Amino acid sequence: DLISAGAVVLNGYLAVTLTSASSQSSVSQIEAQVEEAQMKRTDRQLMIQRFARLWTPGIVIAVVLMCTLLPLLTGGDFQIWRHRGIVVLLTACPCAIVIGAPLATTCAIAAAASHGLLIKRPETIEKLPRVSSIGLDKTGTLTKGELSVLTVENLAQGEHSKVMVDQEEALKWAAALEMQSSHPIAAAIVSRGLGCVGDALESSDLPTVCNFRVLPGVGIQGDIYGPMMKEEYKVVLGNKKALDAANAPPSAHSRFLAFQEQHRQHTTIAMLINGHLQYGLALNDTIRDEAWKLVEEFKAMGYNAAMLTGDTLEAGTFVAQALGIEEELCHFGMTPEQKREWVSTRAT
Numbered sequence: 001d002l003i004s005a006g007a008v009v010l011n012g013y014l015a016v017t018l019t020s021a022s023s024q025s026s027v028s029q030i031e032a033q034v035e036e037a038q039m040k041r042t043d044r045q046l047m048i049q050r051f052a053r054l055w056t057p058g059i060v061i062a063v064v065l066m067c068t069l070l071p072l073l074t075g076g077d078f079q080i081w082r083h084r085g086i087v088v089l090l091t092a093c094p095c096a097i098v099i100g101a102p103l104a105t106t107c108a109i110a111a112a113a114s115h116g117l118l119i120k121r122p123e124t125i126e127k128l129p130r131v132s133s134i135g136l137d138k139t140g141t142l143t144k145g146e147l148s149v150l151t152v153e154n155l156a157q158g159e160h161s162k163v164m165v166d167q168e169e170a171l172k173w174a175a176a177l178e179m180q181s182s183h184p185i186a187a188a189i190v191s192r193g194l195g196c197v198g199d200a201l202e203s204s205d206l207p208t209v210c211n212f213r214v215l216p217g218v219g220i221q222g223d224i225y226g227p228m229m230k231e232e233y234k235v236v237l238g239n240k241k242a243l244d245a246a247n248a249p250p251s252a253h254s255r256f257l258a259f260q261e262q263h264r265q266h267t268t269i270a271m272l273i274n275g276h277l278q279y280g281l282a283l284n285d286t287i288r289d290e291a292w293k294l295v296e297e298f299k300a301m302g303y304n305a306a307m308l309t310g311d312t313l314e315a316g317t318f319v320a321q322a323l324g325i326e327e328e329l330c331h332f333g334m335t336p337e338q339k340r341e342w343v344s345t346r347a348t
Contacts, residue, residue, distance in 0.1 A: 030118060059092045133346050134298050135339070138309035138319055139184050139267075143285040147188035150266060151282040155255045170279050173207055173224050173235055174271055180212045181220050185269065188283055189237075217310055217335030218242050219269070236272040239312060239333070243270060243277065252277040264314040287322055295323045304329055308339045 003016055005025035022028060067085040071078045105122040112119050119125065139145050152167055165173070175193025178186035194206070212222040219238020225231075236242050240260070243253055256277060260268045263282040271279040298305040306329040309316045313332045320330045331342065 056093070059089060063089045131303065133304045133306060135306050135308050135343055135346075136295075137339070138307055138311060138316060139285060141288075142291045142307065142319055142323060143287050145184040145285065147184055147267065147283045147285050149188050149192040149281055150284050151263065151280075152192075153259060153280045153282075154278070155252075155259060155270075155280045156276070156278045157255065165273070165278070167279070170271060170273075173233070173273075174237055174279075174281070176207045176209050176224065177212070177220060177222050177235055177237060180209060180222065181214065184285075185267065185283060189269075189281065215242070215245070216337065217333070218245060233273050234275070236275075237269055237281075238272075239268070239310070240270065241333070242272060246272050246275045248272070248275070248277055256280060260312060260314055265318040267311055267315045285319075287319060292323050295325060299324075306331065306342075308334055308342060310334055310336075 003014065005022075005027050007014075063085040066088065067078070067082045070076065071081045102122075105125045108125045109119050109122060136142055139147075152171065154167065171189070171193035173193075175190045178189045178193075207224045207226040209222045209224060212220065214220055215236075215238060218241045219236060221234065221236040221238075223232045224235050225233070236246060238245075240253070240256060243256060256268075256270050259280040259282075266282040266284045269281040269283065270277055271281065295305050305325060307316065307320050307323075307325050308331050309319075310333060316330060316332045317327075320327070331338075334342070
């Protein structure tokens with residue numbers, strides 16, 4: 001697999017072979033985008049340039065006339081009027097305006113890049129004073145994104161026992177599936193199910209995953225098989241919407257709802273095997289130390305700081321209450337498309 005420069009290994013180790021020059025790395029591409037943004041001109045800068053094209057020749061003509069005609073018409077000293085002409089020329093020169101407009105946006109883009117914020121278009125800087133709402137993702141933004149599995153509970157209760165697997169094996173299946181994902185939840189499940197990924201990959205009993213799919217706003221799914229298995233098993237890891245997608249019976253919904261009630265402050269994951277609810281996983285994340293200050297600063301600046309998350313109401317409410325985000329500004333169970341739509345709606 002291709003590894004991007006600057007990638008962080010969350011679990012285990014990687015053996016990497018350099019195949020491209022540093023100029024082709026992701027970091028270099030980001031630098032190129034920053035330089036491209038700095039070179040682009042905003043509408044205001046273009047307006048100032050158009051103004052300068054007309055203003056500068058007019059001022060030069062006016063100064064020439066002042067230095068040549070006015071002394072003749074008034075009978076004054078040419079030396080005095082030449083000095084006055086130079087004063088007018090320097091005072092009326094639009095160089096400061098022409099240089100100052102792009103300089104401000106260029107410095108702002110460079111300062112933002114030094115703090116890890118990529119601004120692709122310079123006109124974004126000019127639109128910042130009109131911002132009224134801020135959308136904050138929860139996992140990895142307001143929280144550290146370093147989840148850990150706290151509880152694994154059997155939710156099958158004897159139903160469909162023919163597809164039942166013990167907890168240790170189920171976690172290994174879940175970890176094998178989550179190894180295909182880049183979500184922060186995946187690292188926690190992989191660590192719980194396999195320990196060190198590097199050592200687990202060398203093990204012969206690690207199940208194989210095929211037909212892997214990401215279910216936006218729901219979770220992930222894939223087919224699990226291995227040398228010790230008699231058949232393939234379809235495994236789904238996701239939120240309560242995974243039960244709806246699998247047409248799970250009301251009893252399964254009730255059991256998972258009860259599991260969520262027991263872990264209201266945690267992120268809960270349902271594990272379905274061949275369409276039947278088997279296990280519930282409860283994970284916890286840590287709120288960033290600077291998140292509370294960030295929200296307070298946004299409020300002090302007059303922004304509506306909203307929290308956008310794909311987590312459940314119970315898991316997200318705990319973070320929102322801890323940070324002082326109003327309930328009406330919290331949006332739960334959102335897919336990535338819904339988050340983008342939320343931003344687009346307020347940007348128009």
